Amino acid sequence: TNRGGISIWNTSGELQVELNNYQGGFGSISWNPNGKYIISKNLRIAQIWDLSNQSTLNLKTQNMLPNVDWSPDSNLIYLSKSGKNVQISDKTGKIITTLKGHTELVSSVRFIADG
Numbered sequence: 001t002n003r004g005g006i007s008i009w010n011t012s013g014e015l016q017v018e019l020n021n022y023q024g025g026f027g028s029i030s031w032n033p034n035g036k037y038i039i040s041k042n043l044r045i046a047q048i049w050d051l052s053n054q055s056t057l058n059l060k061t062q063n064m065l066p067n068v069d070w071s072p073d074s075n076l077i078y079l080s081k082s083g084k085n086v087q088i089s090d091k092t093g094k095i096i097t098t099l100k101g102h103t104e105l106v107s108s109v110r111f112i113a114d115g
Contacts, residue, residue, distance in 0.1 A: 006040060006049070019049050019056075032070040037091060039068050039077055048077075048091055059093045071111045078109040 005020040006029065019038070029040045038049045046059040046068060069078045076088050076096060083105040088096045 006038065017051060017054070019051075019054055028067040030068050030070055032074040032091075033072055034074045037070075037074070039070070041068050046077075048093075057091070057093060059089070067108055067110075069110050072113055076111075078111070 005018055007015060008017045008019075010016050029038060031038055036051055038051065040047050040049065048057040048059070050056070070076070074091075076090060078086060078088055084100075084102045086099040086102075086106055086109055088099070090096060
C-alpha cells in the first residue's frame with residue numbers, strides 16, 4: 001500500500017490481511033512455501049512477517065540482492081550483505097553460510113525445488 005504496508009486479498013477480492021509498519025519501499029516480496037511467512041525487502045532492510053500474529057523480524061543489511069527467496073522446506077532464505085557474496089540465513093536472521101567467490105555482482109538468487 002502507499003501507507004507503508006502489505007495488503008493481501010483472496011481471489012474473490014476480499015481483503016484478508018493488512019500488514020503495516022513497513023520500513024521503506026518494497027523491492028521484493030516472497031511467500032514461504034508453507035504460507036505462514038512473507039519476506040519483504042528493500043535496499044537496506046528485509047522484514048519477515050509472521051502471518052499468524054502479524055509480527056515482524058527486521059533484518060538490517062546493505063547491498064541486498066534484488067530478490068529474496070525461501071528454501072522449499074521454508075526454513076532458509078537467501079540474503080546478501082555484499083554484492084559478490086550471498087548469505088543464507090534461517091528465518092530468525094541467523095546466518096547459516098556465506099557463498100563466496102563470485103567475480104561479478106550477484107543479481108538474483110533462487111532455491112531449486114530439491115534444495
